[in-house]
Amino acid sequence: MTYLAYLLRLWTSAQADAVKWRASLENVHNHERLVFPDLEALIAFLRSQTEEKTIEDPLTRSESDREGSEP
Numbered sequence: 520m521t522y523l524a525y526l527l528r529l530w531t532s533a534q535a536d537a538v539k540w541r542a543s544l545e546n547v548h549n550h551e552r553l554v555f556p557d558l559e560a561l562i563a564f565l566r567s568q569t570e571e572k573t574i575e576d577p578l579t580r581s582e583s584d585r586e587g588s589e590p
Contacts (some may be wrong), residue, residue: 523568524548 524543532539542561543554555561 526547528543528545530541532541540558541554541556542558543552544561544564544570545552553564555564
């Protein structure tokens with residue numbers, strides 16, 4: 520099971536006549552902080568972190584898969 524935990528901070532900054540949202544994520548496990556110039560960059564990062572990845576869990580492999588593997 521994959522577990523991700525972040526503290527999300529959002530704030531605005533004025534640019535010309537527009538207000539732009541900015542964001543940061545702090546990893547609660549190692550306190551690494553990432554800053555994003557806009558919400559689109561934040562969403563792109565979150566999507567990249569949550570894309571389906573193939574991770575083999577030995578507890579969920581079928582019996583036939585385990586027969587050919589080493590103990």
